[in-house]
Amino acid sequence: MAAYDPENIFAKILRGEIPSTRVYEDDETLAFMDIMPRADGHLLVIPKTPCRNILDATPEQLAAVMATVQKMAKAVVKAFDADGLTIQQFNEAAGGQEVFHLHFHVLPRHDGVAVRAPGTMGDFDLIAEHGERVKAALS
Numbered sequence: 001m002a003a004y005d006p007e008n009i010f011a012k013i014l015r016g017e018i019p020s021t022r023v024y025e026d027d028e029t030l031a032f033m034d035i036m037p038r039a040d041g042h043l044l045v046i047p048k049t050p051c052r053n054i055l056d057a058t059p060e061q062l063a064a065v066m067a068t069v070q071k072m073a074k075a076v077v078k079a080f081d082a083d084g085l086t087i088q089q090f091n092e093a094a095g096g097q098e099v100f101h102l103h104f105h106v107l108p109r110h111d112g113v114a115v116r117a118p119g120t121m122g123d124f125d126l127i128a129e130h131g132e133r134v135k136a137a138l139s
């Protein structure tokens, strides 16, 4: 497996070098809105410390990230009055991973509504509004 690249886009988001719509953070993790949402409210949860994916993450990184994934799962269900949610996590290019900093996708889901195709840039104002709904659901 390749070494962790500190110039990956999520590392830049963590360092504040590029913008993101942050909705939650604690000492070990960050949650922010996905820029190409496959469902309204689609967000990502990452550790603040470096690892590519599940293959090199430490148990401590995974425990911290999963605790935040659960927190965000409850928040998106509340914020979007969802019937359920999908959690996705990809490992290495062969596994569908495109950004090589561990991340979990959290997607609120509604009965009978399919996820949108990947790769379409979202509307920034709408993403910001959805982020505000998530933050409100956390408080």
Ligand code: AMP
Binding pocket: 009, 020, 033, 034, 035, 036, 037, 044, 090, 096, 097, 098, 099, 100, 103
């Ligand atoms: P994957 O590595 O396959 O899980 O895909 C990376 C995910 O990161 C995709 O859902 C992208 O839409 C998302 N993404 C890429 N760049 C950004 C960014 N700057 N801000 C938020 N999400 C991003």
